[in-house]
Amino acid sequence: MEEVTVRFTETEAFHTFIYAGDLKLLYFLMILMGLDIATGISKAIKNKNLWSRKSLFGFSRKIFIFIIVILSNIIDQILALNGGLVVLTIFFYIANEGLSIIENCSEMGVLIPKEIAEKLNVIKETKQDTKDNLKNEFTNDSQEKGKSLPK
Template identity: 55%
Template sequence: MDKVIFVTESDTFKQFFYNGDLFLIKALIILMIADIATGVMKAFVAGNLWSRKSLFGYARKMLVFCIIILANIIDQIINMEGGLVKLTIMFYIANEGLSIFENAVQLGLPVPQELKEKLAVISDGKSSIRTEIKEEFSTNNTPDLPGGELNVNVKVQPEKNEDL
């Protein structure tokens, strides 16, 4: 009688992709699907549903699995017994959960007020972490100098080579 073996039960899958319990992977996949669904709903309601932006989002989701594979390989090399890959997956689970929550807030769904306030602290809707980092490191945003000027003095001297 032929035996059916699922891909996730093969030794190759376990060594290369994920060597632990598949519960975390399944949870991540479910949250990714929920994030995609809430993201599409949010874009549809806002009237800015773009296929290019969606494809970029799907590619980012695939990249998450590439990072998990890399974490699994590193985990096996340094013999952390699954600690690194579990931590990586839990990070992405938290990230997906936060994204779903943000989408729910923007869709106007009822969410607990305390969580909504905490989210407002993280992102006020006008700027993002990426924007804040750009502003922090831009030369036009230097509060120490008037007008956002940046003065840098660099003096380059050739090294003396005494071997010649």
């Protein structure tokens, strides 16, 4: 009998350490992740560019989201923020997954409201500018380092 109680206590402590917030938010995030994967695969099939490497990167990205949620829960408990940080983190990823689903649907030809389409274009352009800036910065740094190395 004691063994069962100890295991339950350890499991409960582990559960609290990993995620102490409302599980409904976490379940909602998981549902949105599943929908994002489904719409992403549908979009890739429609565009005839279903690549296993790209899919693998997308799946690993989902795993990293859960790692960040766990880390935010740990930080939240250390700083005694009463769940504020972990809820904020989950809401961020819920919004991110929702936007990704809408973007996938719009690229498959599903009509979306004009305001949302305009906001998605602004986000996409900003995202592309950031990617280009990072790519240029790292390319320039590696080229400069290559020039300064003795041959």
